Amino acid sequence: MNRHLILFRVIASKSVTLSRRYLVNTVVGFVTLYVFFALIFFGGQFVAEELISRSVGPLVVGYFLFTMAVSAYADLTHDLTDEAQWGTLEQLSMSPFGFTEVVAMKTVVNLLGTFATGMVLLVLMMATTGTWLTIAPLSVVVVGVLTLLPVVGLGFVFGGAALVYKQIEKVFPLIQLSFAGLIALPVQDYALLKLLPMSLGSHVLQRVMTDGLRVWELPVFDLGLLVGQSVVYLAIGLLVFRVGTAEARKRGVLGHY
Structure with a gap:
C-alpha cells in the first residue's frame, strides 16, 4: 500500500477514535453551531423580518x-497543543514520514471532517430556513477547498507559532471576527478586496450556491485568482510552520506544553 495512504488511514482512524471517545464533546460542538445559527435566523426575523427574508441564502452560505x-x-x-499535552508531539516529529508531512496529512483529515460536518449543518440550515440552495457537489467542493486553503495556510502559521510559544489561543476570537468580515466584503464593488x-x-x-453556477461557468479571472491565492497563502503557511518547527527544536521546546 502507498505510504501516504497508510499515513492517511492511521491518522483518519485516530481522528474517528477520538471523536467517538469524546462523543459528548463532539455532539455538543455540532449542536452549538446549529443553535447559534438558529438564534441568528429566528432572532433576525423578530428584529428585521424583511431584511432576513431577502438575505437567507447569503446568510446560510456565509455561516456554512x-x-x-x-x-x-x-x-x-x-491538535499540536493536544499532542504536546499527551507527550506524543516529539514522537510525531521523529516519524519516518517527516513532521511536516504528518501534520499536513492531519490537516487533510481535519479538512475532510470539516466538510462532512459542514454539509450536515448546511442541510439542517436549509431545512430550518425553508430555503433550498443549489448543491452541485463538484462545484461546491472545488470552490470550498480553494476558499479554505488560504485559511489552512493561516492555520499552519499559528501552528508554527504554537510550537514555539505554546499558548496562543487568546488571539483566536479576533481571527474569527476577521473571518466574518472577510466573508462579507463587497468584492464585486472593490476589486482589490x-x-x-x-x-x-x-x-x-455565493454565486455557485445561490445562483446555481457550475465551476466551469465561473469567470476565468476569478477562478484563476482563487487558485493563485490558495497556492500563495498555503505556501507561506508551510514556510512559517517549517521555520517555527526549526526554532522550537533549536530552543528544545518542541515537546513542551
Missing part, C-alpha cells in the same frame, strides 16, 4: 463557510 473556516485554521493548532483571503472565495461560493 464561516464554520468551516474556523475549524480549518484552528484544528491544527489544537479580492486579494484578501476568503473574500473572493466567499463571493464565488
Whole structure:
C-alpha cells in the first residue's frame, strides 16, 4: 500500500477514535453551531423580518463557510497543543514520514471532517430556513477547498507559532471576527478586496450556491485568482510552520506544553 495512504488511514482512524471517545464533546460542538445559527435566523426575523427574508441564502452560505473556516485554521493548532499535552508531539516529529508531512496529512483529515460536518449543518440550515440552495457537489467542493486553503495556510502559521510559544489561543476570537468580515466584503464593488483571503472565495461560493453556477461557468479571472491565492497563502503557511518547527527544536521546546 502507498505510504501516504497508510499515513492517511492511521491518522483518519485516530481522528474517528477520538471523536467517538469524546462523543459528548463532539455532539455538543455540532449542536452549538446549529443553535447559534438558529438564534441568528429566528432572532433576525423578530428584529428585521424583511431584511432576513431577502438575505437567507447569503446568510446560510456565509455561516456554512464561516464554520468551516474556523475549524480549518484552528484544528491544527489544537491538535499540536493536544499532542504536546499527551507527550506524543516529539514522537510525531521523529516519524519516518517527516513532521511536516504528518501534520499536513492531519490537516487533510481535519479538512475532510470539516466538510462532512459542514454539509450536515448546511442541510439542517436549509431545512430550518425553508430555503433550498443549489448543491452541485463538484462545484461546491472545488470552490470550498480553494476558499479554505488560504485559511489552512493561516492555520499552519499559528501552528508554527504554537510550537514555539505554546499558548496562543487568546488571539483566536479576533481571527474569527476577521473571518466574518472577510466573508462579507463587497468584492464585486472593490476589486482589490479580492486579494484578501476568503473574500473572493466567499463571493464565488455565493454565486455557485445561490445562483446555481457550475465551476466551469465561473469567470476565468476569478477562478484563476482563487487558485493563485490558495497556492500563495498555503505556501507561506508551510514556510512559517517549517521555520517555527526549526526554532522550537533549536530552543528544545518542541515537546513542551
